[in-house]
Amino acid sequence: MLTRPPDPRADSQLLAAIVDGDREAFAELYRRHLPWLLVRLGRRCSSPELVDEVVQDTFVAVWRSAGRWDGRGEVAAWIWGIGIRRLVDALRRGRPPADELTEFAGVETSAEEHVLLAVQYGDVGAALASLSPELRAVVQATVLDGLTTREAARLLGIPPGTVKTRMMRARALLRERLA
Amino acid sequence: MTVRVRSATKSFGRTTALDGVDLDAGQGVTGLLGPNGAGKTTLLRIIATVLAPDRGAVSLLGRDPARPDDRTRIRERLGYLPQDAGFHRGFTVFEFIDYVAILKQMTDRRARHDEVRRVITLTGLASVSAKRIRALSGGMRRRVGLAQALLGDPDLLVLDEPTVGLDPEQRLRFREMISRAGEGCTVVLSSHQTEDIAALCTRVAVFHQGRVRFTGTPNELTARAAGRVWADAQRSAAALAAWRTGDGVYRNVGDPPPGAELVPPTLEDAYLLLMGEPDLEVTHS
């Protein structure tokens, strides 16, 4: 499955072909997007089996609803939207929310990364890194992952009210640091 | 010998479709060549265990299809593509081949689906496996027919006019697939096109009006026309058949007049000669 000649079609063209039932296009889309999806979802859930399941569900959903992509933005973003919502649903269905916060703890920011962050995002990256893990998680869920307050609450296993207050605190802190 | 037929006779009402036909087929591709109505389809149906002859002995894969238990064993190792293979409305390629797989007794869903995918890949249908068959072109549909025949990796593959109606490029690809399938199993196919036979078959049997007129290799058949094909500026009166070739010269088949410019024969020439001489004795080699 991995040994195939490169497919020159753009993601949007692959999706259009999938609507037509083109399995080769589907295989190509899978090849392009599974790796990053696995890693990104894997950083929000510590159970690899659950991640595998969610990723499966996501691609089956991509096959079945390829026609529902609105044509705007990146296909990757659309796939991510499906994937993260499936993860939220799966976590809501009784699995204990994985404690992904522990992944951030114990990781040291090396000097190179400081430079990298400063180059890419300037002060924003550094300011983000200076937030506490709980605040960072909320910022990641709502801003980076694009979840609603309720979805973020489900993902993190905290009440929606707490999500809102933490967001407010994070915003205030970031404004302060970047002022 | 995978297939042995001896003195097979079959009539439908007053029509005699097969009249004392003998045939042997082993590893490789055996072709039945002849015009429509010559009895090829009837014989293929007998080999596919779909019909029983009125008289004669048939042995397939070492078993006797007249006995019910043997017949089931034969069918487990058999793949068949009939002449007018049809498909259920609304089936996708995968669904149809899966349906045939069920008929072939593959009850385990996972293993069955793996096998369906295998034949789909073999016949180059992977990109359309989720499409409805009725939305496919004739060439692709024929491939679906071939794919279902390849389910279960049969030891005996029976194909009735597999390339009819295909355009030259599709025909070429189909021949490739059949050739590959023929490695390691016995293929018996029919055609009324000599190019298919010449390109594919290791043995050929020529049919005419329910009888076999010739069995042997394609080269042996071609050799029978040696010295009986000549070129001329016009149709020769002595020719059995003549036609204008691309460069304006006439190709004549028959008994050449003295001094005629002989040309190397093709399988088609030999076939025409054979068809044109109905009293010829049956030749076996």
Next chain:
Amino acid sequence: MTVWHLDPEAIRRYARGAAPPGLAASAEAHLMRCATCRDAIASHVDTRRVEAIWHEVVDRVDAPRPSWPERMLARLGVGEATARLVAATPTLRGPWLLGIAGVLALAVWAAQVDERLLRMLLVAAPLGPLAGVAVAFAGGLDPTREIGLAAPYPGLRLLLIRTAAVLAVTVPIVAAAGLALPGSHWLAAAWLLPTAALTCTALALMARMTPVVAVAVVAAAWVLVATPTAMAGHLDLAFGVGAQIFWLAVAVGGGLWLAVTRNTVTIKLGRSA
């Protein structure tokens, strides 16, 4: 302007889960837009995992979605493979069934009007299911018939599955029509055993003749015998208690005969062009 990409070390750390939050956030935002870096991540993911997930996805995507008759049968404990065969039976198609229902509705309405038509309806009732059986095996309507004949699937089993499928659908339709008839409800049931007997006989005859001919012979015999008796008012002869016992015997006898000859059951092919 040079295009910015994640450097290989950053990708490696991110893929391993060893990237600090800022780097991770940066990487993730970038991956949303950059196919090159997405490809770069692929080498850090276990190939076996990728293949295993693909295998699952493909199986779910390829697997034909069961139609509602298949789902119903599955709930009744019928195997998935058998359910697919049943659902693929020709005849179980909306338009054809609606046709039968329509004809029957008309006949019932007519029977309300004239008592003789009522008796004719009793004679005609078994013909509906019989026609369904013929159609289910008629060559023209089952495109995969020849392929099926060359398959090792037990002939009798296929015959019975299809016949059962046809009867399960057509009998209730005719029964519903019967219940709408005036007069005692006994009439609505009186044609059931004759139908069973006629169907068994037709199946038994299929060993000797093509399915359509077998059904035609049985249907013709029935009509020839039952019509005069019905028209003359002697409904008892064909539908009375004695007759019902006779039909039961024929049905059972036919069933036993089929069981005994099960290995030799095969559908006869007519001569086609």
